[in-house]
Amino acid sequence: MVSEPAEADPASRRGLLKAAVAGAAGGATLLVAACGGSHSSSSPANTTTTSEPVPNSLDAALLNHLLDLEHMGIAAYTAGIPLLSPAGRKDGQLFLTQELSHSGEIAGLVKQAGGKPHKGRETYDFGHPRTEEDVLKLLHRIERAQIGAYLDAIPKVSLGSTRAALAAVLANDAQHIAVLRLSLGRRPIPTALVTGHE
Amino acid sequence: MAVAAAGAGLWAIGASALEAGDAEAAAPQTDAELIRAILSVELLVVFSYDQVLSSGKLSADSEHVIRQLLDHEHTHVDVLSADLEELGQEPPDPPASVEAADAELSVLHGSARLGSLNSEEDCLRLLEQVEQLAQGAYYVSMSKFADVKLARTSASILGSEAQHYTALAGLLHPGDINKAVPGAFVEGSA
Numbered sequence: 001m002v003s004e005p006a007e008a009d010p011a012s013r014r015g016l017l018k019a020a021v022a023g024a025a026g027g028a029t030l031l032v033a034a035c036g037g038s039h040s041s042s043s044p045a046n047t048t049t050t051s052e053p054v055p056n057s058l059d060a061a062l063l064n065h066l067l068d069l070e071h072m073g074i075a076a077y078t079a080g081i082p083l084l085s086p087a088g089r090k091d092g093q094l095f096l097t098q099e100l101s102h103s104g105e106i107a108g109l110v111k112q113a114g115g116k117p118h119k120g121r122e123t124y125d126f127g128h129p130r131t132e133e134d135v136l137k138l139l140h141r142i143e144r145a146q147i148g149a150y151l152d153a154i155p156k157v158s159l160g161s162t163r164a165a166l167a168a169v170l171a172n173d174a175q176h177i178a179v180l181r182l183s184l185g186r187r188p189i190p191t192a193l194v195t196g197h198e
Numbered sequence: 199m200a201v202a203a204a205g206a207g208l209w210a211i212g213a214s215a216l217e218a219g220d221a222e223a224a225a226p227q228t229d230a231e232l233i234r235a236i237l238s239v240e241l242l243v244v245f246s247y248d249q250v251l252s253s254g255k256l257s258a259d260s261e262h263v264i265r266q267l268l269d270h271e272h273t274h275v276d277v278l279s280a281d282l283e284e285l286g287q288e289p290p291d292p293p294a295s296v297e298a299a300d301a302e303l304s305v306l307h308g309s310a311r312l313g314s315l316n317s318e319e320d321c322l323r324l325l326e327q328v329e330q331l332a333q334g335a336y337y338v339s340m341s342k343f344a345d346v347k348l349a350r351t352s353a354s355i356l357g358s359e360a361q362h363y364t365a366l367a368g369l370l371h372p373g374d375i376n377k378a379v380p381g382a383f384v385e386g387s388a
Contacts, residue, residue, distance in 0.1 A: 087373070090375055091375050094375050094376060094379060095379070097382070098379070098381075098382035099382075101382035101383070102382060105382075105383070147357065150353070151350060151353060151354060154340075154346070154349055154350050154353050155346035155347060155349060155350045156346075159341075160340065160341030160342060160343070160349075161341050163340050163341060163346070163349050163353070164337060164338075164340035164341040165383075166353070167336070167337065167340045167349075167352070167353040167356050167357075168337060168356075168383040168384050168385050169382070169383060170353055170356070170357055171333070171353075171356045171357045171359070171360035171384035172360065172379070172381070172382050172383060172384050173357075174357030174358070174360050174361050175360050175361055175363075175364045175378070175379045175384070176379065178361045178364050178365070179364065179375070179378065179379065188361070188364075188365065189266070189267075189270070189358070189361045189362070189365060191270075191358075192269070192270035192271075192273035192274060192355075192358055193273070193277070193351075193354045193355060193357075193358060194354050194355075194357030194358050194361070195354060
């Protein structure tokens, strides 16, 4: 049985960043305030945003799609870990823990956007993986789908702080996929840009 | 506060103003200034990889990996330079010397120094650190871009830098997955 973690702690580092960015008049202002100085009230063209937009229902839908993929990843790791070698199991347990953290974070962002976080499905059709290689390929497919979905969502969400939070998760998934690729005997880091296609 | 301090150092590097106190004046106002600041960090990363490769301290296996990662870093520089050119600005200069690079590392709160690479472990630890600095530069910038396409590109490169960290930690700590993938959220340390 895999239990989901508590949702994003607003006192977490990411929570603090979100609060700081949401409360600041803009990126530059955030930095100036951080340095202990006063900030300019001017707003020249081509500046970073001068007021943070509010999250909306589109954000909640986008984030819930990401949450659906996180739930799928959690289910796949949970089901697949017993079929892995001892070393693979150690990797899988760590990645499962991290996926659980991701789901908690994304659920918190869904709530912040005014939505209701989706729950995981009772069952997923992962086919019939029987070998370690089958499981690694399944996990690779799911991590790849997650990375692609995060990259798709990042330019669409309203809040800059949400974009940062999604990028932090994406980068961890990029580490997962590198390790999975190595376990599959593939080049672990085949490209200079993570796209979700590799 | 950690994020705030990170930004201050990053912007100081971006402005080539190597006093942390100048960071306020150097705080970026535009996407071009953000890209320029990140590019300065990427050029420091490339300089660091070049120094490590020329140190003679790496095993053949490690050198093979480091060369691949350096190729990626060159691509990052090319991508960012093109973005900066589209925004009408020239790329910044790379560090002019080991001393200049070490001064930039100091501003970015890095403890490793290119001037004291005495072993493969020193080299790999330094590269781990500069990769974390690069991660921090991208992470801190993610929330500030006006052009969300730039945020997407930055996320893509942040993922790459995270993978580099995993590869370097794998060389330093073979078989230790907790060192290779240490946290669920990659935010760097710039």
